[in-house]
Amino acid sequence: MMRRYSIIPLVLLAGCTVGPHDLTNPVPTPPAQVPGTIAPVSGAAQQLVAGPAVVPNWWQGFGSAKLDALVAQALAHNNDLAAAEANLRQAQELARAASGGTGPQVDANYQAQRTRISKALSGPLADQNDYLYTLHTAQLTVAYPLDLFGAGRNKVRSARAAADVAAHRLHAAQATAVANLVLAVIQHAALQAQIAATQAAIRDNRDLVDLLEKRRKLGDIGEADVGAQQTALATIEATLPPLLRQAQHQAGLIATLTGQAPGTAGDLPTLAELQLPASLPVALPADIVAARPDVRAAEAQVRGAAADVGSAIAVRLPSITLSGNAGGSATKFLDMFQDGNPFFSIVGGITQPIFHAGQLKHQQRAAEAALEEAKAQYRATALQAFLDVDDAIAGLRTDAEALDAAARADAAASRTLAMTRRQVELGALGTLQLLNASSAASQASVQLVQAKSARLADSVALYLASGSTPADLQSAGR
Structure with missing residues (x-):
């Protein structure tokens, strides 16, 4: 009977796991964003709707079949995602290996x-x-x-936490790849619109040069007036090559994000083909923390660091x-x-263990410091998530106001240029007023394009900041 019960203390000890168990890590939370409507006079209205942070297939809200096809291609062929998936498989296999090591x-x-x-060495009578x-x-x-004190179990927990980190990072990589692709498409469309506006301004300025050249021949103006307009024309022409270069770069970036070689992006959406999403998510801070893959990865790192502390303690027992x-x-x-x-x-x-010259003690302290670091990183990541949402919503509101101002400026500059040009043709105004009106019209046209693209980009930023990612994206294409 004594032999039977002597194993009970060992059985009880085998269920004991040392290390920190209370991983409560409170984060200051901001007040919830207030739903509402963003309705500029010059653009489409958007509803900020209270609800879950995750919006499935959010990119479809931009209403472009071309964009949808590009996203599907990126989810299937993006090389960063392929690397993240391989890293996840590696982490999962290491977690299974760690589990097998405890048996x-x-x-x-x-x-x-x-x-x-x-x-x-053999006896004298032994056979040969x-x-x-x-x-x-x-x-x-x-x-x-x-595993009396949970050294093995803590190693398994640490490995599983590392696999969770890899899974959440894969989800974050998916979200980032899609967001970067959509932003690149928006930027490319904006650059194409700026190129079109710049080319139109170049044509207008060439017409003005021809007009002033005719007036010079009639003796109404001097060579200096024509030279000033030629300078303005050359200045505008000089802005075109950088725009063309940037547009080509964006097209190459889109191709690489979809796993293709630069120069194979194909037919890309124009700014007119991209519509603003009619509604955008306004989630509670707790929902944002639960949905953001980077926050969840940071949380998994805290769990892994806590398990490492337990392993470091168990080694000393x-x-x-x-x-x-x-x-x-x-x-x-x-x-x-x-x-x-x-x-x-x-x-x-x-x-x-009796004496290891302080090695085991300092390893434990190092693990405890790593746990404190992981907790601080978690809090920083959560606060960054709140800041990203706040910035995105502020950008949506202020860019809507900027769009109204840019639309009014563009309309006024176009009218002013038309009237000034007519008065110059009639000889009522000089070239200085024409130069000013032409420059103002060109700048206003570019600012209007930038204001339109900024609203589109801010919509992408809010989707990404709210945590619309992982599982929804996987079901869509990968």
């Missing part, structure tokens, strides 16, 4: 040994053939570390290992398990 280890072994012994023999040995070895082996050995293969040839052994050992 019994069973190994089978067979060995054949051909030996010739010295005649001096007895000097040379073969020894066959087969055995089965079992080893089992008793006693450890018990049970092992045994059984087999047979004979000079003939078929006789290994005959008569007295079988053998076995059972070994139990306990180890208690």
Whole structure:
């Protein structure tokens, strides 16, 4: 009876796991964003709707089949996503390997040994053939570390937390890849619109140069007036090549984001083909934290760091290992398990670290410091998520106001240029007023394009900041 109950303390100890268990890590939360309507006079209205942070297939809200096709291609062929998926598989396999390390280890072994012994070690009456023999040995070895204080279990928890981090980072990579692609498409469309506006301004300024050249020939104006307009024309022409270069870069970026070589992006959406999403999510701070993959990855890192602390503590405590082996050995293969040839052994050992020159203590302190770092990084990541949402909503509101101002400025500048040009044709105004009106019209046209694209980009930023990512994107294409 005593032998039966003597194992109870070991069983109880085997269920004990040392290390921090309370991982509460409060984060200051901002007040919830207030739903409402963003309705500029010069653009489409958008509703800020209270609800879940995650919006499935949010890019479809831009109403472009071309954009949808590009996103599907990126989810299927983006190389960063392929690398993140491979990293996730690696982390998952390492977690399974760590779990396997806590169980019994069973190994089978067979060995054949051909030996010739010295005649001096053999009896004088031994046969000549007895000097040379073969020894066959087969055995089965079992080893089992008793995880008294959770060293193995904590290693498994740490590995599983690392796999969770890799999974959330994959989701973040998916969200970022889609957002970067949509932003690149918007930027490319905006650049194409700016190129079109610049080309129109160049044509207008060339017409003005021709007009002033005619007036110079009539003697109404001098060479300086024509030269001033030619300078203005050259200045506008100089702005076109950088725009063309940027547009080509964006097209190449779109191709690489979809896993293709630059120059193969194909037909891309124009700014007119991209509509503003009619509604945008306004989630509670708790929902944002729960949805953001970077925040969830930071949370998993805290769990992994806590498990590492437990492992560091357990290393300083006693450890018990049970092992045994059984087999047979004979000079003939078929006789290994005959008569007295079988053998076995059972070994139990306990180890208690006594002196390691402070190594184990400092490893524990290092793990505890890593846990504090992980907690701080989690709080910083959560606060950054709140800031991203706040910035995106502020951008939507202010860019709507900027769009109204840009639309009014563009309309006024266009009217002013038309009237000034007419008065110049009639000889009522000089070239200075014409130069000013032409420059103002060109700048107003570019600012209007930028204001329109900014609202589109801010919509992408809010989707990304709210956490519209992972599972929804996977079902859409990868």
